[in-house]
Amino acid sequence: MKFNVFIGCLALVSFLFGSCEREGVTMYEESPTVYFGESYRSYTFVENMDRIKIGFDTIKLPLQISGSAVDRVREVVMEAVLDDTLHTAEADMFSVGKGCIEANEYKGYIPLRVNYLRVLDDSVYQIRLRLVANKDFPGVDLYGYTFTVSLTNKLTQPSNWSRIKNYFGPYSNSWYRFILETTGLTSIPYWSTNGSSDKNNPDPERWTMTLYEVKAYAAMVKVALEDYNRKHPQDPLKHEDGEEKGKPVTMP
């Protein structure tokens, strides 16, 4: 009987305490991930002649994160993919730095130092890079990108040509050299309409030119091309290399 009373009291107490249970909220635990903002960058000392004297330049590769911004600086680690068959650069051509995502930011940079060597004058080398997981960013390669940097001192098609071909037409090294000589520029750093202030610009420090400036330079080049062809009626300016080799240069 006493046992029954004991059971009854226990049931009663359990019942009363049942309403006192505090229900916790399950919090979402994110895994911060960092990834490259682009997948390819061409670097030529042709566009950075002053850097040849110094012997090196530093490229800032754009980074983006998924997850929330936090109130502290977070380190990003990168390494060269030496066993990648597309990686052709020698060890003395580059060195990898440590990057970071500043506090309360969603974007950042990781520096890559590229060194000038004579062999770059007539050759193109590729550096294959990947991000390495660390305690700040357990996740990397959101899109599976391995970043490729092509390195040379030879004129090469700039990585943003697809952005400017509507104004300058098909690419060839000879045509690009004509454009640079006419404009006095070392590159045409255009990516999106409003230049550095454009929210779609992955690297506002690099892609500084606005669409209006591209159009202005295209007009300047068009005048120079017309002038050249007027002076050489039997021999208009032609592409000397590339897919359009031998064809007269035309602008849209």
Add this chain to the structure above:
Amino acid sequence: MKMQKIILFLVCLTGFLHSCYEDKSSLNYTLVNPINIDLGGANTEYSVFAYDTLEIKPIVYKEGVSDTELSYRWTVSGNYIVPTVLDSTMTLKVRVDLQPQTIAYNLLYEVWDNTTGIKQEQTFKIKVETPFGSGLVISETEDEQTSDISLIRAYCFSSGFKKAQDTTMRNLFSLVNKRKIAGVGTAILSTTYGVYGRFMTIGTNSSVDRIDPFDYSYIDGNGSSFMIDPKNYNVTSLGFSSNAGCIETIVIGGKLYTHYYQTQAIHTFSYYLLTSDMSDYRVGLATQPEWAYGLCFDEMNGRFLEIQGTKYLRVINSKKLEPDAAFDPNKLQDFTCRAMFSGRNNITHNILQEKDPVTGKPKLDGKIYCYDTKQEYYYNDPDLINGMPSKIIDLNGFPDIQKALFFSGTNNRDYIYYATEDKIYTINLIMNVVTEDYVVPTTESSDEVITSMAVWLGYGSMNFTNNQGEMGTTSSANNMLVVTTYSPSLKEGFVRTLPISIYTGRIEANKDYHGMFRGFGRITATTSQKD
């Protein structure tokens, strides 16, 4: 067994009593007194001149809480500025160092009760106005080497002004920028478009300068006003089209450059426009109608070109001319263009005079004609009517036409005005008659001569004689001629305002309604300044 029933009963009873329990925990509060912000019936919209003092004196209190327990914050934002705290006291008294803008700033007033952390907010609208405001802007020179900019704010040039308030602010450019403009002004244009598009462009025979028309602070000049430095700054013409293309145009060395207003990315002049067939050109004058694409005259090839916004200069297709077309806009090689302005019924009046083929200047006694071209809305012109010929008006029979220096007209009347050194004539295009309507008075000096003439397109009011012979008042825009004159003996420039009768289209005969402003150097260019 009985005990088990009791226990079961107790369990059930406890369960039932649970539902009878009234939870009064949410009623365990005390009413908090509100924070009162009393503006004393004052408006929450303020208007203040830039650099002037803004004072707002609200009475703030909270019953049961001393003032020392309240804290305050005044924060201004809007117009793309970084929100800035102006003050942290109950009343605001601060010098407004914000840029004048057409859109009001937001002023947020926050009051905290430090004992509870409760906050009360009040918002205000603060319109910051330029101390310089609307009026007539002139470029003047005293030494024929340098120029300065002066502003006349007056009944006939400014909105909401009374005649007694007429005022002249001289040499504002050098006052603010501590230097004169290098060169003699050839063209000046003040334009306001949205928050970012606000420029006063001053062109001379050797320089370009751009300032903010709201405070005359320097923006840029010469090469830095261009995406690609033209390295030559001989400005011959300026224009603005707010509707057709939203562009400001500048003509330098015969090439027409455009500055696209509707962007915040970049506000410099682009490379000069190319023609649609890549042919070379040398523009003399250009005009920008309100709703049609602009037109310019190519002195090199003797033809009209249409200014297609920022795209190109369109060569008009002669093959599309009507069989009975009055003229071919591509076959005007014998002429130079003296003036271009809009007339009534979507017409552009182009004053052409036969030219000396060697110098390109007007030939001595060269015939003068008005070649009218059609205007068509820029967005509704698939047949490319804009710039096509309308008719030729022979001006050669009119008095003193060979002495004419300046031509002008309005887009609401069939009249053309032309000025010689000392007279202004009115041509009634419907009746094909001309009247001598104005002679420069000799009351100030006997050698005062006209140096420019233009129809006023800014703000302000004017008086004229109505059809009862009494004084009427109407807007001066499109109803008034602004004539500048200069007296070499006095070394003094004048601005004279001549109302146009809204009944007859002629210059107002009652000289009491004419205006005069004096004390300037030689005036070489004018523009209207709007708010």
